[in-house]
Amino acid sequence: MxxxxxxxxxxxxxxxxxxxxxxxxxxxxxxxxxxxxxxxxxxxxxxxxxxxxxxxxxxxxxxxxxxxxxxxxxxxxxxxxxxAALPSVLAEQIVSTIAAQCMLWQTSPAATELETRMIDWLRQAMGLPEGWRGVIQDSASSATLSAVLTMRERVLDFKGIHTGLSGHKAPRIYASAQAHSSVDKAIWVAGIGQDNLVKIPTRDDFGMDPDALRAAIAEDRRKGLQPAGVILCVGGTGIGACDPVEAILQIAAEENLYTHVDAAWAGSAMICPEQRSHWKGVESADSIVFNPHKWLGAQFDCSVQFLKDPTDQLKTLTLRPDYLETPGFDDVVNYSEWTIPLGRRFRALKLWFLIRYYGLEGLRQRIRNHIEWAKEAEQLIRETEGLEVVTPCSFSLFSFACSEGDAATAALLERINKDGRTYLTQTQHQGRFVIRFQVGQFDCTREDVLAGVAAIRALHEG
Missing domain, CATH: 1.20.1340.10 (dopa decarboxylase, N-terminal domain)
Structure with missing residues (x-):
């Protein structure tokens, strides 16, 4: 061609x-x-x-x-x-044309420095303290794996990368029962093993129980096991659950445990100051991940990992053979040393285009609309005979079910998705099959949300 x-x-x-x-x-x-x-x-x-x-x-x-x-x-x-907001789509077209491999500063000077600036723009937008740094990962799964590897190495005094886990006590990682499955997979890939991921019971609001966490850590120490880190959840995938961030981080600090906050979906809402109560105290965490490619509008893939101090993650992941040296520029940032893959795409351009085009206030208004419309949809479902709201709105996500039971709920979901007017998915909550309704598509309107609810009600009433 x-x-x-x-x-x-x-x-x-x-x-x-x-x-x-x-x-x-x-x-x-x-x-x-x-x-x-x-x-x-x-x-x-x-x-x-x-x-x-x-x-x-x-x-x-x-x-x-x-x-x-x-x-x-x-x-x-x-x-x-x-x-995939259209300005970010245009950015991706340019990125595909330039086709740079952004593993080092010398292979992508402008891309590297734009990434540094975009991380700081988002840090400011989300109200995080000065001094925090970060990196654009492909997905929250990679960011969480990076954090888990850092937890592992930190508790092993950075010996695991040389000797492996054999001969060491296995690190113990603690997470909420509402944690995403990517946490489990990170534990597998890191060689820690599923048996060393401790799922902590939740309170009535489905956030991690601080007392149960403290007791689990104490019990593990009594048994001679090796607590290493805590993974917190803000806006869990199932029902949008949020852990009590401040209380959990206080316990982790007392126990000298590395902490990672998974806010992959809900983190975008933190550009709205009124939403930050959901992660009050987050500045005490070591690592935070959120996905601009979910709610913020950046085309996939684009996951931001913030780090209060990147030193431990760099000690865990940096590998610099001679052919990756940049002679004469010892102080440049090479973001491949912050992540697991060596190869990296030019992901910062779509963030730049997106934020420049809409501005923070334009992006905030979309998120605020989604939250408002989700609450309106929740109320309409609540008013529908034979349907019940099972978990109330968390950000812009709620779940509902048929009063007749799981079989009726599953049948309703099948009718909804075959019908084609809207698309919903399910989860299990406290032993029940429930349907999730999450408002967040970038270009949806209030009329779209109401049309989705109307389709649900019509198919339910038959």
């Missing part, structure tokens, strides 16, 4: 992209397809000869869009959003 053909197709794909976004409300949120339908349409063997791009694009249009779940659909109320 020469540059003229590239330019022509770039324009045509831009037109298609705009039309796709404009047509989303006319599409079902989740496609009505069965497993294997797309697979069988793709030739078994790769072609020996190339094809015209017009043929390739025609095949794409025939096979792919109508078999996709449309995450940018304004009535996508499932999971958490994976927003």
């Amino acid at each position: 020469d540059s003229a053909e590239f330019e022509d197709w770039s324009k045509r794909i831009a037109e298609w992209s705009a039309q796709y976004r404009d047509s989303l409300r006319d599409r079902p949120v989740r496609p009505n397809v069965k497993p294997g339908e797309t697979f069988k349409e793709i030739p078994v063997s790769p072609p020996e000869d190339g094809a015209a791009f017009s043929s390739i694009f025609a095949e794409f249009e025939r096979l792919i869009p109508d078999a996709m779940t449309h995450w940018q659909h304004p009535r996508f109320f499932a999971y958490f959003p994976a927003n």
Whole structure:
């Protein structure tokens, strides 16, 4: 493909992209397809000869869009959003064209320094103290794994990276029963083992019980085990639960345990000062993760890990062979040394475009709208005969169920998602099958939220 053909197709794909976004409300949120339908349409063997791009694009249009779940659909109320505000999409187009490998300062000077500035812009936006630094990870899973590895090495006096865990007491990590499954996976990958992840019971508000945490740590010390760190939850995936951050961090400080706060979804709301009570005392944490690619509007992947002091994580993850040295520039930041992968994408550009285009106040207003509309939807569900709200709104997430029981709730969810007007997902809460309703898609309106509720009520009433 020469540059003229590239330019022509770039324009045509831009037109298609705009039309796709404009047509989303006319599409079902989740496609009505069965497993294997797309697979069988793709030739078994790769072609020996190339094809015209017009043929390739025609095949794409025939096979792919109508078999996709449309995450940018304004009535996508499932999971958490994976927003891609249009300014961030444009940034990603530029990033794909430049195609830089941003592992070192010398391989990406402007990208490295823009990342440093964007981290500090977000630090200020979220009310974190001066002096905190950070790095853009691909996802919260990677940030949490980085924090768990740091917990492991810190308690082993940084010997594990050389000798492995054999011969050492296994580190013990404490987390809420509401913690995300990425915490469990980080424990596996770090070699700590599931048996050394201690899930702490929760209080009536489903936040971690500080007294239970203190007792678990004391019991482990009595047994000669090795407490290493605490992972806190702010806006848990299931029902939006929040741990009592200040109390938990106080216990961790007394016990000299490294702390990581998982605010992957709800962290975006902290750009609104009135929401910061949910993580009061967070400045005492060692590490915090939140995903701008969820609620803030940055296209996936873009996860920010803040670090009060990056020293321990750098001691854990830095590996600098001769071929990665930058002669004459010993004091530059190489963000690959802050993360697990060596290769890094230019993720800061979409944050810059997003924040410059909307401003903090424009982004705050979207989040405030989502919270307000979710509460309105919650009230409408509460008023619907035969439906009950199981967990009230936490930020912009609530859950509900059919009064008749789990089977009726599961059947309702199946009808909702086959219908296509909206898309919801489920979780288990205190032994019940419940449906989650989460408002957060970047371009949704109050009318979209009300339309989603209307579809639920109509399908429930049958």
